[in-house]
Amino acid sequence: MNSQNKTIIITAVVTAVLVLVGFFVLMPFLGPRFMHPMMERMHGGGSSVSASDLNTDTTRMTNNGAFIVSFKSQLDPIRIGSMHSWILHVETADGQPVEGATILVGGGMPDHGHGLPTSPQVTQDMGGGDYLVEGLRFQMGGWWEVKFNISADGVEDNVTFNIILGG
Amino acid sequence: MKKKVLLAGVLLMLSAGILLGCANQTSPWSEAEEDLMRTLWLESLPALPPDPTNQYADDPRAVAFGAELFSDTRFSSNNEVSCATCHIASKDFQDGLQLAQGVGTTDRRTMPIAGTAYSPWLFWDGRKDSQWAQALGPLENPVEHGGTRTFYVKLIQAHYKTEYEALFGALPDFSDVSRFPVPAAPIEDEVAAANWAGMSEEDRETVTLVYVNMGKAIAAFERTIMPRTSRFDLYVEAVLADDISAARDIFTADEEAGLKLFLNEANCTRCHNGPLLTDNDFHNTGVPAVADLPEDTGRARGAQQVLADEFNCLSVYSDAAPEDCKELRFMLVESEELERAFKTPSLRDVANRAPFMHAGQFWTLDEVLMHYNKAPDAPKGHSELEVLNLSESQLQKIIVFLKTLTTMER
Numbered sequence: 005m006n007s008q009n010k011t012i013i014i015t016a017v018v019t020a021v022l023v024l025v026g027f028f029v030l031m032p033f034l035g036p037r038f039m040h041p042m043m044e045r046m047h048g049g050g051s052s053v054s055a056s057d058l059n060t061d062t063t064r065m066t067n068n069g070a071f072i073v074s075f076k077s078q079l080d081p082i083r084i085g086s087m088h089s090w091i092l093h094v095e096t097a098d099g100q101p102v103e104g105a106t107i108l109v110g111g112g113m114p115d116h117g118h119g120l121p122t123s124p125q126v127t128q129d130m131g132g133g134d135y136l137v138e139g140l141r142f143q144m145g146g147w148w149e150v151k152f153n154i155s156a157d158g159v160e161d162n163v164t165f166n167i168i169l170g171g
Numbered sequence: 172m173k174k175k176v177l178l179a180g181v182l183l184m185l186s187a188g189i190l191l192g193c194a195n196q197t198s199p200w201s202e203a204e205e206d207l208m209r210t211l212w213l214e215s216l217p218a219l220p221p222d223p224t225n226q227y228a229d230d231p232r233a234v235a236f237g238a239e240l241f242s243d244t245r246f247s248s249n250n251e252v253s254c255a256t257c258h259i260a261s262k263d264f265q266d267g268l269q270l271a272q273g274v275g276t277t278d279r280r281t282m283p284i285a286g287t288a289y290s291p292w293l294f295w296d297g298r299k300d301s302q303w304a305q306a307l308g309p310l311e312n313p314v315e316h317g318g319t320r321t322f323y324v325k326l327i328q329a330h331y332k333t334e335y336e337a338l339f340g341a342l343p344d345f346s347d348v349s350r351f352p353v354p355a356a357p358i359e360d361e362v363a364a365a366n367w368a369g370m371s372e373e374d375r376e377t378v379t380l381v382y383v384n385m386g387k388a389i390a391a392f393e394r395t396i397m398p399r400t401s402r403f404d405l406y407v408e409a410v411l412a413d414d415i416s417a418a419r420d421i422f423t424a425d426e427e428a429g430l431k432l433f434l435n436e437a438n439c440t441r442c443h444n445g446p447l448l449t450d451n452d453f454h455n456t457g458v459p460a461v462a463d464l465p466e467d468t469g470r471a472r473g474a475q476q477v478l479a480d481e482f483n484c485l486s487v488y489s490d491a492a493p494e495d496c497k498e499l500r501f502m503l504v505e506s507e508e509l510e511r512a513f514k515t516p517s518l519r520d521v522a523n524r525a526p527f528m529h530a531g532q533f534w535t536l537d538e539v540l541m542h543y544n545k546a547p548d549a550p551k552g553h554s555e556l557e558v559l560n561l562s563e564s565q566l567q568k569i570i571v572f573l574k575t576l577t578t579m580e581r
Contacts, residue, residue: 084210084444084445084450085444085445085450085451087291087497087498087501116441116555117555118508118555119503119506119508120503121450121452121453121503122498122501122502122503123501123502123503123504124501125501138497138500138501139497139500139501141501143442143444143450143451143452144440144441144442144444144450145207145440145441145444146441170203170206170207
């Protein structure tokens with residue numbers, strides 16, 4: 005009786021191990037119909053962008069270190085297809101707010117080779133280094149760049165923000 | 172011994188059963204794919220936003236008046252053409268023709284109407300920025316309705332005075348032929364333009380205001396034309412409820428595989444996104460030019476036209492404040508990307524809407540998918556397409572999926 009029980013337990017354990025091993029090893033190769041959590045990660049959710057490689061900070065130093073620039077979207081989180089505004093904040097490298105700057109807006113999708121679908125503009129110098137950027141709309145998911153060319157007190161510099169949008 | 176073997180066998184079969192059961196209930200969709208599907212789901216369509224350019228947009232009397240105007244053939248130079256001539260209700264408000272046929276033949280394909288209240292731009296080139304401004308375009312187009320605004324306001328006086336006045340107030344008297352000649356409108360036609368120039372500025376404004384109100388009534392009606400539930404929406408609902416077996420009762424394996432391609436490898440949702448399956452934007456997808464038609468620069472010209480349009484959001488006839496006109500104020504006007512860029516059409520009911528593209532260049536979805544798969548160079552400008560290299564069987568699955576976007580029978 006004792007040995008019979010033992011055999012049953014061993015059989016059960018071996019079966020369980022086989023099933024588990026089979027599940028974890030074979031499922032990724034059985035196709036997406038039986039999607040495995042591991043494979044899901046491998047698929048990266050269908051995005052073509054290696055999001056992890058991009059700096060998506062919303063505060064960045066301009067290319068030549070003249071300004072520290074940050075943005076805050078008035079649509080948060082940013083959704084595709086919605087016209088919205090940003091507040092851009094510009095400081096000198098040592099933290100002094102920059103007022104009276106001339107700021108140009110550009111950008112696009114580097115992976116797709118096209119620009120922004122709208123012509124966003126800085127419409128208001130709000131004081132204290134804050135600027136209202138109106139007319140932003142992203143019409144598809146993926147990796148977007150929004151670039152600002154900033155000129156103040158005879159200094160010109162550029163900054164690029166990376167944005168990853170789903171959908 | 173026999174007992175042991177039997178027991179082991181039962182255990183094995185049980186385990187296998189559990190495994191198969193688990194596998195069958197596992198969703199074929201990743202979280203990211205489910206998120207994407209949710210954005211395409213009709214239930215995700217937000218409530219219709221107000222139209223700040225049209226203060227009558229949500230007035231039921233305007234809807235009823237607009238519906239009458241929409242199908243009244245008296246509003247044409249030959250008494251035979253109404254909006255409903257090309258926008259046929261039983262055909263998703265389009266006509267199934269390569270080029271629209273009014274009193275003459277246009278250079279473009281009739282667009283459907285459902286959901287256009289959500290679109291900041293109207294027409295294939297977006298040369299109008301509201302539904303009412305759009306509705307007024309064909310009325311004075313010589314090959315569509317072929318009339319002029321003095322002709323139309325006199326028809327309002329003759330046939331719709333009560334309806335008009337209930338909504339918009341007293342209708343001015345247009346019976347003086349010397350003050351209100353027909354034809355007269357600021358259009359290319361020399362006689363109409365000369366007559367228009369001969370009118371006093373005040374009379375021109377009086378006529379135009381009534382003409383604009385006609386457009387606003389038609390727009391109020393068009394606002395009510397909305398997309399309806401498709402089998403795809405039911406499938407998404409089941410997937411989001413984690414009911415895969417219900418989802419698989421709704422979609423075949425091929426339809427599911429087609430959706431997978433649609434969301435991933437085929438890049439369709441780059442432009443066909445959101446619950447209306449359009450980004451309401453303009454793209455050059457290398458669609459071939461039609462030999463017999465004049466050169467069509469698409470959005471490149473449309474952007475200039477809407478900026479100069481007498482009825483745009485910033486015009487005196489619009490009820491919107493300038494801050495409501497962000498689409499127009501921040502519109503992309505100067506860009507190589509606008510050359511031969513045309514509006515992304517909604518894919519809802521697409522299978523019922525051959526021929527496809529802005530001049531009906533393709534008669535079948537096979538041709539459309541083949542075009543996207545090969546991504547030929549644009550006749551002018553630069554195509555945004557990338558070669559897909561999908562197999563014939565994959566393309567067929569996408570087509571099978573596109574047919575699930577058809578409105579279900581009520």
